[in-house]
Amino acid sequence: MKTVKLVDLAKTIRSKNAGPDRITFDIIFREPxxxxxxxxxxxxxxxxxxxxxxxxxxxxxxxxxxxxxxAIKFTINRLTPSGSFGEGDVFGCQQYPPLYDIEIPIxx
Amino acid sequence: xxxxxxRIISPNGHLGFAPTKEESFWIGARTKxxxxxxxxxxxxxxxxxxxxxxCASHPEWQKHDLELMLLASREQGVxxxxxxxxxxxxxxxxxxxxxFIRELAKKHNMKKFKLAYFYSEVDKDYLRKKMEEGEIIExxxxxxxxxxxxxxxxxxxxxxxxxxxxxxxxxxxxxxxxGGRSSDCAIFAAPAIYEGFPEHIAYYCGKVLECxxxxxxxxxxxxxxxxxxTKDDVKVTAMHPNQRCTIASVAGHAMYERSNPYYEYxxxxxxxxxxxxxxxxxxxxxxxxxxKFVPVEGKIKVKLEGxxxxxxxxxxxxxxxxxxxIKNIDKVIEWAKSQVKERLPxxxxxxxxxxxxxxxxxxxxxxxxxxxxxxxxLVVEGVSKDKKVAEEVTLVGTRQIFxxxxxxxxxxxxxxxxxxxxxxxxxxxxxxxxxxVVPVDDPLxxxxxxxxxxGE
Numbered sequence: 001m002k003t004v005k006l007v008d009l010a011k012t013i014r015s016k017n018a019g020p021d022r023i024t025f026d027i028i029f030r031e032p033x034x035x036x037x038x039x040x041x042x043x044x045x046x047x048x049x050x051x052x053x054x055x056x057x058x059x060x061x062x063x064x065x066x067x068x069x070x071a072i073k074f075t076i077n078r079l080t081p082s083g084s085f086g087e088g089d090v091f092g093c094q095q096y097p098p099l100y101d102i103e104i105p106i107x108x
Numbered sequence: 109x110x111x112x113x114x115r116i117i118s119p120n121g122h123l124g125f126a127p128t129k130e131e132s133f134w135i136g137a138r139t140k141x142x143x144x145x146x147x148x149x150x151x152x153x154x155x156x157x158x159x160x161x162x163c164a165s166h167p168e169w170q171k172h173d174l175e176l177m178l179l180a181s182r183e184q185g186v187x188x189x190x191x192x193x194x195x196x197x198x199x200x201x202x203x204x205x206x207x208f209i210r211e212l213a214k215k216h217n218m219k220k221f222k223l224a225y226f227y228s229e230v231d232k233d234y235l236r237k238k239m240e241e242g243e244i245i246e247x248x249x250x251x252x253x254x255x256x257x258x259x260x261x262x263x264x265x266x267x268x269x270x271x272x273x274x275x276x277x278x279x280x281x282x283x284x285x286x287g288g289r290s291s292d293c294a295i296f297a298a299p300a301i302y303e304g305f306p307e308h309i310a311y312y313c314g315k316v317l318e319c320x321x322x323x324x325x326x327x328x329x330x331x332x333x334x335x336x337x338t339k340d341d342v343k344v345t346a347m348h349p350n351q352r353c354t355i356a357s358v359a360g361h362a363m364y365e366r367s368n369p370y371y372e373y374x375x376x377x378x379x380x381x382x383x384x385x386x387x388x389x390x391x392x393x394x395x396x397x398x399x400k401f402v403p404v405e406g407k408i409k410v411k412l413e414g415x416x417x418x419x420x421x422x423x424x425x426x427x428x429x430x431x432x433x434i435k436n437i438d439k440v441i442e443w444a445k446s447q448v449k450e451r452l453p454x455x456x457x458x459x460x461x462x463x464x465x466x467x468x469x470x471x472x473x474x475x476x477x478x479x480x481x482x483x484x485x486l487v488v489e490g491v492s493k494d495k496k497v498a499e500e501v502t503l504v505g506t507r508q509i510f511x512x513x514x515x516x517x518x519x520x521x522x523x524x525x526x527x528x529x530x531x532x533x534x535x536x537x538x539x540x541x542x543x544x545v546v547p548v549d550d551p552l553x554x555x556x557x558x559x560x561x562x563g564e
Contacts, residue, residue, distance in 0.1 A: 016152075017365065018249075018365055018367045020151055021249040021543055022249050022367055024366065024367055030356070052475055053475060055472070061249070061250060064368060064369060066359075066370075068355070068362075068384060069362065069363060069369070075368075081539060081543070083155045083538070083540070085418055085489065085539070086458075088471050090152075095469075095473055098474075
């Protein structure tokens with residue numbers, strides 16, 4: 001089946017702290033058709049996200065398909081609060097790039 | 109009779125963190141909004157500012173932004189409300205903003221006005237007493253409930269105010285309010301509730317305005333937006349000539365920096381946005397209806413943020429270019445760690461290596477396991493309660509990267525490149541020790557309000 005990368009469909013792909021204990025991820029589409037395509041493909045879900053980041057599903061605190069904004073949103077629990085000893089990303093804003101390469105199946 | 113419509117300007121999503129853009133602010137100010145409101149805080153900046161009681165923002169930028177708002181609001185004779193003073197909303201930051209307002213009033217020979225301010229720091233003994241009486245201090249975001257151990261390792265706590273102290277200050281006749289730590293949306297919701305507008309409208313208005321132009325497009329921070337409310341709807345309008353508030357930008361903003369785009373919690377209840385309807389009202393304005401306010405059942409719960417010091421901290425930097433060393437970077441780090449242990453066998457310390465070029469940014473979340481970079485940067489972080497130990501741990505831990513003993517290394521004159529052959533004393537290490545809620549009988553009990561007169 002033919003596929004296209006998420007980065008070529010979404011308008012915005014971002015991550016950011018949601019409080020000190022969580023990082024939240026937003027995938028936002030400009031066109032409703034592209035949002036529906038990705039949503040209906042079912043490729044992005046709690047299980048696939050957990051596999052992508054190599055974490056147990058229990059670390060995913062929230063997963064929402066947010067129709068008004070044509071967006072898919074999920075949130076990951078941090079292992080230690082933001083800014084703790086050994087921090088690499090205080091704002092949690094550079095954790096999204098692995099989402100770029102998610103392959104979304106499309107009709108030929 | 110109350111007002112039919114109320115207009116609130118939001119000039120900046122985090123006052124002072126980067127300066128407010130003046131063009132869109134003055135475009136907005138010329139339309140004579142009823143209130144000038146701005147949030148000046150965030151917990152995004154990590155636990156250091158709260159723990160060490162310092163700002164993350166530059167004082168000149170804070171003064172710049174306060175000056176714009178004070179000039180415009182005093183000229184018009186309407187209230188100005190600032191929440192979460194000085195990034196963290198601690199007592200010293202509130203005092204600092206009050207002093208800034210005093211200086212600015214003097215600089216511009218302003219006529220007398222009433223300034224209300226409130227603190228939000230929480231005494232550890234207040235919480236200890238509650239806990240001893242069996243009160244549960246409930247953890248948020250999957251955190252366990254607060255323990256005495258958590259409390260002991262905390263240095264500074266702020267309670268996050270809802271609308272209550274702001275409404276009280278407005279009832280007392282305040283022209284300017286400087287608030288301690290506050291829910292962003294409360295800063296805007298309070299005047300709306302005070303003016304008689306329904307809570308669901310007021311809180312949504314706060315929710316959409318709190319980050320200023322982050323609810324507009326194209327992306328561009330620090331530009332002003334204005335919220336216009338009636339008893340039936342909220343309209344939000346971008347002030348920058350090239351920005352618009354669209355259905356996409358406003359709905360998209362509902363998701364920003366929160367786990368769930370449908371629910372917003374604050375002291376006193378929750379805003380339910382799951383049935384929100386977004387419409388393009390005019391070119392620059394989005395209209396929102398359908399939000400609901402759900403009051404808390406039982407006692408009001410006030411959020412607490414706490415930060416505790418872990419130790420003194422130094423950083424070292426080491427660059428690696430040798431491909432054999434890159435391939436064996438984990439062994440090199442083990443070598444350096446063993447040398448620190450050998451040198452300081454009995455010391456208590458923590459030593460971390462972030463390997464940029466491998467997984468320095470993402471750490472455990474990094475899916476790419478194979479390092480393809482031709483060079484790496486190690487960021488070495490050493491922490492100890494004893495400053496001398498922290499320095500030596502970091503120095504040995506960095507320098508020994510240079511002396512790494514790998515069996516087949518060809519570069520035997522040094523296996524690391526240093527930008528500077530030294531380590532850097534940086535801010536002490538702190539940790540977020542509290543992200544909890546405390547139930548209270550009176551929502552004002554944590555937020556004592558004072559009123560003073562400023563000006564001539």
